[in-house]
Amino acid sequence: MPEFAVFVQGYQRFKSDAYVRQKARYDALASDGQSPPIMIISCCDSRVDPATVFDTTPGQVFALRNVANLVPPYETGGGLHGVSAAIEFGVLGLEVRHIVVLGHAQCGGIKASLDGGDLGEAGYSFIDSWVDIVRPARDKVLASASQDPQRDLELEAIRVSLANLRSFPFIAAREKSGQLKLHGAYFGISDGNLYVLNDKNDSFEVQ
Ligand SMILES: [Zn+2]
Structure with a gap:
Protein backbone atom coordinates (compact mmCIF):
# COMPACT_ATOMS: atom_id res chain seq x y z
CA MET A 1 0.00 0.00 0.00
CA GLN A 34 8.77 6.71 31.98
CA SER A 35 7.61 9.23 34.59
CA PRO A 36 5.38 11.64 32.68
CA PRO A 37 3.94 14.41 34.88
CA ILE A 38 0.76 14.69 32.86
CA MET A 39 -1.95 12.53 31.32
CA ILE A 40 -3.87 13.89 28.34
CA ILE A 41 -7.20 12.42 27.27
CA SER A 42 -7.94 13.55 23.72
CA CYS A 43 -9.91 12.54 20.66
CA CYS A 44 -8.77 10.07 18.00
CA ASP A 45 -9.25 12.91 15.50
CA SER A 46 -6.18 13.18 13.25
CA ARG A 47 -6.16 16.97 13.58
CA VAL A 48 -5.75 16.97 17.37
CA ASP A 49 -2.46 15.33 18.24
CA PRO A 50 -1.63 16.33 21.83
CA ALA A 51 2.12 15.96 21.25
CA THR A 52 1.82 18.51 18.43
CA VAL A 53 -0.59 20.89 20.17
CA PHE A 54 1.46 20.98 23.38
CA ASP A 55 4.83 20.73 21.60
CA THR A 56 6.06 17.92 23.84
CA THR A 57 8.96 15.52 23.78
CA PRO A 58 8.94 11.74 24.29
CA GLY A 59 8.35 10.77 27.91
CA GLN A 60 6.40 13.91 28.83
CA VAL A 61 2.81 12.87 28.17
CA PHE A 62 0.84 9.75 29.07
CA ALA A 63 -1.75 9.85 26.30
CA LEU A 64 -5.17 8.30 25.95
CA ARG A 65 -7.19 8.90 22.81
CA ASN A 66 -10.74 7.82 22.10
CA VAL A 67 -13.81 8.98 20.18
CA ALA A 68 -14.75 12.46 21.47
CA ASN A 69 -12.22 12.37 24.35
CA LEU A 70 -14.80 10.89 26.73
CA VAL A 71 -14.35 9.39 30.18
CA PRO A 72 -17.05 6.93 31.28
CA PRO A 73 -18.30 7.01 34.88
CA TYR A 74 -16.49 4.82 37.39
CA GLU A 75 -17.95 1.33 37.41
CA THR A 76 -16.39 -2.05 37.98
CA GLY A 77 -18.95 -4.30 36.33
CA GLY A 78 -18.37 -6.54 33.37
CA GLY A 79 -16.90 -5.18 30.18
CA LEU A 80 -13.54 -4.26 28.82
CA HIS A 81 -12.64 -1.01 30.48
CA GLY A 82 -9.80 0.25 28.30
CA VAL A 83 -10.28 3.88 29.27
CA SER A 84 -10.52 3.12 32.99
CA ALA A 85 -7.44 0.85 32.78
CA ALA A 86 -5.38 3.66 31.24
CA ILE A 87 -6.62 6.12 33.87
CA GLU A 88 -5.83 3.65 36.64
CA PHE A 89 -2.31 3.10 35.37
CA GLY A 90 -1.71 6.81 34.79
CA VAL A 91 -2.84 7.79 38.28
CA LEU A 92 -1.88 4.81 40.44
CA GLY A 93 1.07 3.45 38.45
CA LEU A 94 2.73 6.54 37.01
CA GLU A 95 1.36 8.97 39.61
CA VAL A 96 0.75 11.72 37.07
CA ARG A 97 0.18 15.08 38.73
CA HIS A 98 -2.20 16.47 36.10
CA ILE A 99 -4.94 15.06 33.89
CA VAL A 100 -6.11 17.17 30.94
CA VAL A 101 -9.29 16.42 29.01
CA LEU A 102 -8.63 17.98 25.60
CA GLY A 103 -11.70 18.56 23.45
CA HIS A 104 -11.73 20.10 20.00
CA ALA A 105 -13.76 21.87 17.32
CA GLN A 106 -15.61 19.93 14.61
CA CYS A 107 -15.61 16.73 16.67
CA GLY A 108 -17.25 13.89 14.74
CA GLY A 109 -18.08 11.98 17.92
CA ILE A 110 -19.93 14.97 19.32
CA LYS A 111 -21.73 15.37 15.99
CA ALA A 112 -22.77 11.71 16.25
CA SER A 113 -24.27 12.45 19.66
CA LEU A 114 -26.14 15.48 18.32
CA ASP A 115 -27.38 13.46 15.35
CA GLY A 116 -28.95 11.20 17.94
CA GLY A 117 -28.51 7.53 17.49
CA ASP A 118 -29.15 7.03 13.80
CA LEU A 119 -25.62 5.87 13.06
CA GLY A 120 -26.71 2.27 13.54
CA GLU A 121 -28.44 2.43 10.21
CA ALA A 122 -25.09 3.23 8.60
CA GLY A 123 -23.59 0.03 9.98
CA TYR A 124 -21.90 1.46 13.08
CA SER A 125 -22.26 -0.78 16.11
CA PHE A 126 -20.24 0.96 18.79
CA ILE A 127 -20.26 4.74 18.41
CA ASP A 128 -23.84 5.39 19.47
CA SER A 129 -23.48 3.58 22.78
CA TRP A 130 -20.07 5.18 23.41
CA VAL A 131 -21.31 8.76 22.91
CA ASP A 132 -24.29 7.92 25.11
CA ILE A 133 -21.92 9.05 27.89
CA VAL A 134 -22.90 12.62 26.98
CA ARG A 135 -26.59 12.01 26.29
CA PRO A 136 -27.84 14.07 29.29
CA ALA A 137 -25.51 16.93 28.24
CA ARG A 138 -26.72 16.63 24.67
CA ASP A 139 -30.35 16.79 25.76
CA LYS A 140 -29.56 19.87 27.84
CA VAL A 141 -27.82 21.61 24.93
CA LEU A 142 -30.61 20.74 22.50
CA ALA A 143 -33.24 22.00 24.96
CA SER A 144 -31.42 25.32 25.29
CA ALA A 145 -31.53 28.19 22.82
CA SER A 146 -27.98 27.41 21.73
CA GLN A 147 -26.75 29.20 18.62
CA ASP A 148 -23.98 26.63 18.22
CA PRO A 149 -25.00 23.26 19.72
CA GLN A 150 -21.94 21.50 18.25
CA ARG A 151 -19.49 23.78 20.07
CA ASP A 152 -21.63 23.94 23.20
CA LEU A 153 -21.73 20.15 23.45
CA GLU A 154 -18.01 19.86 22.66
CA LEU A 155 -17.36 22.10 25.67
CA GLU A 156 -20.01 20.45 27.87
CA ALA A 157 -18.60 17.00 27.08
CA ILE A 158 -15.28 18.11 28.58
CA ARG A 159 -17.11 19.06 31.79
CA VAL A 160 -18.87 15.66 31.77
CA SER A 161 -15.56 13.83 31.41
CA LEU A 162 -14.03 15.84 34.24
CA ALA A 163 -17.02 15.00 36.46
CA ASN A 164 -16.71 11.33 35.51
CA LEU A 165 -12.99 11.39 36.33
CA ARG A 166 -13.97 12.61 39.80
CA SER A 167 -16.25 9.56 40.17
CA PHE A 168 -13.11 7.38 40.37
CA PRO A 169 -12.41 7.15 44.13
CA PHE A 170 -8.62 7.26 43.71
CA ILE A 171 -8.89 10.42 41.62
CA ALA A 172 -11.25 12.17 44.04
CA ALA A 173 -8.90 11.31 46.92
CA ARG A 174 -5.79 12.59 45.13
CA GLU A 175 -7.49 15.76 43.96
CA LYS A 176 -8.66 16.45 47.51
CA SER A 177 -5.16 15.96 48.91
CA GLY A 178 -3.60 18.16 46.21
CA GLN A 179 -1.60 15.35 44.60
CA LEU A 180 -3.57 15.59 41.35
CA LYS A 181 -5.03 18.47 39.37
CA LEU A 182 -7.69 18.11 36.67
CA HIS A 183 -7.92 20.46 33.69
CA GLY A 184 -10.31 20.99 30.79
CA ALA A 185 -9.01 22.34 27.49
CA TYR A 186 -10.31 22.81 23.94
CA PHE A 187 -8.38 23.14 20.68
CA GLY A 188 -10.01 25.30 18.00
CA ILE A 189 -8.27 23.67 14.99
CA SER A 190 -8.77 26.43 12.39
CA ASP A 191 -7.87 29.33 14.69
CA GLY A 192 -5.13 27.34 16.43
CA ASN A 193 -6.43 28.60 19.77
CA LEU A 194 -6.28 26.68 23.01
CA TYR A 195 -9.08 27.43 25.48
CA VAL A 196 -8.59 26.33 29.09
CA LEU A 197 -11.43 25.84 31.56
CA ASN A 198 -11.26 28.31 34.43
CA ASP A 199 -12.59 26.44 37.47
CA LYS A 200 -13.50 29.69 39.20
CA ASN A 201 -16.04 30.88 36.62
CA ASP A 202 -16.59 27.62 34.70
CA SER A 203 -15.72 29.25 31.37
CA PHE A 204 -13.19 28.37 28.69
CA GLU A 205 -10.61 31.12 28.29
CA VAL A 206 -8.25 31.53 25.34
CA GLN A 207 -4.58 31.22 26.23
ZN1 LIG B 1 -13.23 14.43 18.07
Whole structure:
Protein backbone atom coordinates (compact mmCIF):
# COMPACT_ATOMS: atom_id res chain seq x y z
CA MET A 1 0.00 0.00 0.00
CA PRO A 2 1.74 3.18 -1.15
CA GLU A 3 0.18 5.28 1.62
CA PHE A 4 1.90 3.16 4.29
CA ALA A 5 5.21 3.36 2.41
CA VAL A 6 5.04 7.13 2.87
CA PHE A 7 4.81 6.59 6.62
CA VAL A 8 7.76 4.17 6.62
CA GLN A 9 9.75 6.87 4.84
CA GLY A 10 8.65 9.24 7.60
CA TYR A 11 9.93 6.76 10.17
CA GLN A 12 13.28 6.61 8.35
CA ARG A 13 13.55 10.41 8.52
CA PHE A 14 12.74 10.23 12.24
CA LYS A 15 15.33 7.50 12.83
CA SER A 16 18.12 9.45 11.09
CA ASP A 17 17.22 12.88 12.46
CA ALA A 18 14.93 13.42 15.51
CA TYR A 19 15.86 10.06 17.07
CA VAL A 20 19.57 10.76 16.72
CA ARG A 21 19.17 14.19 18.27
CA GLN A 22 17.17 12.70 21.16
CA LYS A 23 19.22 9.51 21.57
CA ALA A 24 20.24 10.34 25.13
CA ARG A 25 16.61 11.00 26.05
CA TYR A 26 15.47 7.68 24.58
CA ASP A 27 18.30 5.83 26.33
CA ALA A 28 17.34 7.38 29.67
CA LEU A 29 13.64 6.61 29.11
CA ALA A 30 14.53 3.02 28.29
CA SER A 31 16.77 2.49 31.30
CA ASP A 32 14.90 4.56 33.89
CA GLY A 33 11.35 4.04 32.60
CA GLN A 34 8.77 6.71 31.98
CA SER A 35 7.61 9.23 34.59
CA PRO A 36 5.38 11.64 32.68
CA PRO A 37 3.94 14.41 34.88
CA ILE A 38 0.76 14.69 32.86
CA MET A 39 -1.95 12.53 31.32
CA ILE A 40 -3.87 13.89 28.34
CA ILE A 41 -7.20 12.42 27.27
CA SER A 42 -7.94 13.55 23.72
CA CYS A 43 -9.91 12.54 20.66
CA CYS A 44 -8.77 10.07 18.00
CA ASP A 45 -9.25 12.91 15.50
CA SER A 46 -6.18 13.18 13.25
CA ARG A 47 -6.16 16.97 13.58
CA VAL A 48 -5.75 16.97 17.37
CA ASP A 49 -2.46 15.33 18.24
CA PRO A 50 -1.63 16.33 21.83
CA ALA A 51 2.12 15.96 21.25
CA THR A 52 1.82 18.51 18.43
CA VAL A 53 -0.59 20.89 20.17
CA PHE A 54 1.46 20.98 23.38
CA ASP A 55 4.83 20.73 21.60
CA THR A 56 6.06 17.92 23.84
CA THR A 57 8.96 15.52 23.78
CA PRO A 58 8.94 11.74 24.29
CA GLY A 59 8.35 10.77 27.91
CA GLN A 60 6.40 13.91 28.83
CA VAL A 61 2.81 12.87 28.17
CA PHE A 62 0.84 9.75 29.07
CA ALA A 63 -1.75 9.85 26.30
CA LEU A 64 -5.17 8.30 25.95
CA ARG A 65 -7.19 8.90 22.81
CA ASN A 66 -10.74 7.82 22.10
CA VAL A 67 -13.81 8.98 20.18
CA ALA A 68 -14.75 12.46 21.47
CA ASN A 69 -12.22 12.37 24.35
CA LEU A 70 -14.80 10.89 26.73
CA VAL A 71 -14.35 9.39 30.18
CA PRO A 72 -17.05 6.93 31.28
CA PRO A 73 -18.30 7.01 34.88
CA TYR A 74 -16.49 4.82 37.39
CA GLU A 75 -17.95 1.33 37.41
CA THR A 76 -16.39 -2.05 37.98
CA GLY A 77 -18.95 -4.30 36.33
CA GLY A 78 -18.37 -6.54 33.37
CA GLY A 79 -16.90 -5.18 30.18
CA LEU A 80 -13.54 -4.26 28.82
CA HIS A 81 -12.64 -1.01 30.48
CA GLY A 82 -9.80 0.25 28.30
CA VAL A 83 -10.28 3.88 29.27
CA SER A 84 -10.52 3.12 32.99
CA ALA A 85 -7.44 0.85 32.78
CA ALA A 86 -5.38 3.66 31.24
CA ILE A 87 -6.62 6.12 33.87
CA GLU A 88 -5.83 3.65 36.64
CA PHE A 89 -2.31 3.10 35.37
CA GLY A 90 -1.71 6.81 34.79
CA VAL A 91 -2.84 7.79 38.28
CA LEU A 92 -1.88 4.81 40.44
CA GLY A 93 1.07 3.45 38.45
CA LEU A 94 2.73 6.54 37.01
CA GLU A 95 1.36 8.97 39.61
CA VAL A 96 0.75 11.72 37.07
CA ARG A 97 0.18 15.08 38.73
CA HIS A 98 -2.20 16.47 36.10
CA ILE A 99 -4.94 15.06 33.89
CA VAL A 100 -6.11 17.17 30.94
CA VAL A 101 -9.29 16.42 29.01
CA LEU A 102 -8.63 17.98 25.60
CA GLY A 103 -11.70 18.56 23.45
CA HIS A 104 -11.73 20.10 20.00
CA ALA A 105 -13.76 21.87 17.32
CA GLN A 106 -15.61 19.93 14.61
CA CYS A 107 -15.61 16.73 16.67
CA GLY A 108 -17.25 13.89 14.74
CA GLY A 109 -18.08 11.98 17.92
CA ILE A 110 -19.93 14.97 19.32
CA LYS A 111 -21.73 15.37 15.99
CA ALA A 112 -22.77 11.71 16.25
CA SER A 113 -24.27 12.45 19.66
CA LEU A 114 -26.14 15.48 18.32
CA ASP A 115 -27.38 13.46 15.35
CA GLY A 116 -28.95 11.20 17.94
CA GLY A 117 -28.51 7.53 17.49
CA ASP A 118 -29.15 7.03 13.80
CA LEU A 119 -25.62 5.87 13.06
CA GLY A 120 -26.71 2.27 13.54
CA GLU A 121 -28.44 2.43 10.21
CA ALA A 122 -25.09 3.23 8.60
CA GLY A 123 -23.59 0.03 9.98
CA TYR A 124 -21.90 1.46 13.08
CA SER A 125 -22.26 -0.78 16.11
CA PHE A 126 -20.24 0.96 18.79
CA ILE A 127 -20.26 4.74 18.41
CA ASP A 128 -23.84 5.39 19.47
CA SER A 129 -23.48 3.58 22.78
CA TRP A 130 -20.07 5.18 23.41
CA VAL A 131 -21.31 8.76 22.91
CA ASP A 132 -24.29 7.92 25.11
CA ILE A 133 -21.92 9.05 27.89
CA VAL A 134 -22.90 12.62 26.98
CA ARG A 135 -26.59 12.01 26.29
CA PRO A 136 -27.84 14.07 29.29
CA ALA A 137 -25.51 16.93 28.24
CA ARG A 138 -26.72 16.63 24.67
CA ASP A 139 -30.35 16.79 25.76
CA LYS A 140 -29.56 19.87 27.84
CA VAL A 141 -27.82 21.61 24.93
CA LEU A 142 -30.61 20.74 22.50
CA ALA A 143 -33.24 22.00 24.96
CA SER A 144 -31.42 25.32 25.29
CA ALA A 145 -31.53 28.19 22.82
CA SER A 146 -27.98 27.41 21.73
CA GLN A 147 -26.75 29.20 18.62
CA ASP A 148 -23.98 26.63 18.22
CA PRO A 149 -25.00 23.26 19.72
CA GLN A 150 -21.94 21.50 18.25
CA ARG A 151 -19.49 23.78 20.07
CA ASP A 152 -21.63 23.94 23.20
CA LEU A 153 -21.73 20.15 23.45
CA GLU A 154 -18.01 19.86 22.66
CA LEU A 155 -17.36 22.10 25.67
CA GLU A 156 -20.01 20.45 27.87
CA ALA A 157 -18.60 17.00 27.08
CA ILE A 158 -15.28 18.11 28.58
CA ARG A 159 -17.11 19.06 31.79
CA VAL A 160 -18.87 15.66 31.77
CA SER A 161 -15.56 13.83 31.41
CA LEU A 162 -14.03 15.84 34.24
CA ALA A 163 -17.02 15.00 36.46
CA ASN A 164 -16.71 11.33 35.51
CA LEU A 165 -12.99 11.39 36.33
CA ARG A 166 -13.97 12.61 39.80
CA SER A 167 -16.25 9.56 40.17
CA PHE A 168 -13.11 7.38 40.37
CA PRO A 169 -12.41 7.15 44.13
CA PHE A 170 -8.62 7.26 43.71
CA ILE A 171 -8.89 10.42 41.62
CA ALA A 172 -11.25 12.17 44.04
CA ALA A 173 -8.90 11.31 46.92
CA ARG A 174 -5.79 12.59 45.13
CA GLU A 175 -7.49 15.76 43.96
CA LYS A 176 -8.66 16.45 47.51
CA SER A 177 -5.16 15.96 48.91
CA GLY A 178 -3.60 18.16 46.21
CA GLN A 179 -1.60 15.35 44.60
CA LEU A 180 -3.57 15.59 41.35
CA LYS A 181 -5.03 18.47 39.37
CA LEU A 182 -7.69 18.11 36.67
CA HIS A 183 -7.92 20.46 33.69
CA GLY A 184 -10.31 20.99 30.79
CA ALA A 185 -9.01 22.34 27.49
CA TYR A 186 -10.31 22.81 23.94
CA PHE A 187 -8.38 23.14 20.68
CA GLY A 188 -10.01 25.30 18.00
CA ILE A 189 -8.27 23.67 14.99
CA SER A 190 -8.77 26.43 12.39
CA ASP A 191 -7.87 29.33 14.69
CA GLY A 192 -5.13 27.34 16.43
CA ASN A 193 -6.43 28.60 19.77
CA LEU A 194 -6.28 26.68 23.01
CA TYR A 195 -9.08 27.43 25.48
CA VAL A 196 -8.59 26.33 29.09
CA LEU A 197 -11.43 25.84 31.56
CA ASN A 198 -11.26 28.31 34.43
CA ASP A 199 -12.59 26.44 37.47
CA LYS A 200 -13.50 29.69 39.20
CA ASN A 201 -16.04 30.88 36.62
CA ASP A 202 -16.59 27.62 34.70
CA SER A 203 -15.72 29.25 31.37
CA PHE A 204 -13.19 28.37 28.69
CA GLU A 205 -10.61 31.12 28.29
CA VAL A 206 -8.25 31.53 25.34
CA GLN A 207 -4.58 31.22 26.23
ZN1 LIG B 1 -13.23 14.43 18.07
